[in-house]
Amino acid sequence: MTETTNTEPAPSPAGVWRWGNHLIALHGRPLPSWCLKCGDEIAELDGNHRHKCAVTFRPFTSYSAVGTVISSVAAKDMPVDYAMCSHCAAQERGKTRGATATIVVGLGLLGAGIYFGESILIGAGIIFPIGGLFMGMKAVEPLHGSFYDQHALWMTGASRPFLDRLPELPQELVPQEMLNRDAVL
Numbered sequence: 750m751t752e753t754t755n756t757e758p759a760p761s762p763a764g765v766w767r768w769g770n771h772l773i774a775l776h777g778r779p780l781p782s783w784c785l786k787c788g789d790e791i792a793e794l795d796g797n798h799r800h801k802c803a804v805t806f807r808p809f810t811s812y813s814a815v816g817t818v819i820s821s822v823a824a825k826d827m828p829v830d831y832a833m834c835s836h837c838a839a840q841e842r843g844k845t846r847g848a849t850a851t852i853v854v855g856l857g858l859l860g861a862g863i864y865f866g867e868s869i870l871i872g873a874g875i876i877f878p879i880g881g882l883f884m885g886m887k888a889v890e891p892l893h894g895s896f897y898d899q900h901a902l903w904m905t906g907a908s909r910p911f912l913d914r915l916p917e918l919p920q921e922l923v924p925q926e927m928l929n930r931d932a933v934l
């Protein structure tokens with residue numbers, strides 16, 4: 750058992766690794782108290798620095814409409830706690846606000862386009878909110894599910910500085926599914 754106190758720097762946590770751009774955590778292992786974005790150590794991990802997100806794991810990636818629907822229905826959401834420093838959290842909030850503003854502007858353009866019968870405004874009024882939704886989704890969920898099995902969760906979305914602090918997953922522990930996937934890419 751390891752006890753981590755707030756006074757000394759947290760050692761590299763047991764059961765958490767990196768592999769390429771993947772963050773791997775054994776089930777139930779907390780992520781280290783490093784900012785997910787800048788990788789900085791967060792000395793006092795209080796309520797302001799703890800964040801929760803639902804990481805969505807899809808059983809497979811499909812390029813057909815039916816396959817995508819089946820994959821989405823069978824998708825599994827896993828709650829994951831992560832840490833983020835005040836500076837990065839403020840930036841993320843700014844992005845969310847930017848996304849909301851983009852949606853509002855788009856709806857305004859759409860209304861004006863319909864009112865004045867301007868197709869360019871209508872087009873912009875449709876594109877802006879869609880862009881805003883994507884921006885918002887990216888800002889809200891920093892981690893994305895890549896693969897999971899009975900041992901561990903494999904996630905993307907952690908920053909390079911965060912990943913670089915973690916030990917590399919030993920090659921013999923990489924599941925065959927991930928090796929196959931790597932060969933395909």
Ligand SMILES: [Zn+2]
Pocket residue numbers: 784785786787788789833834835836837838
């Ligand atoms: Zn940060």
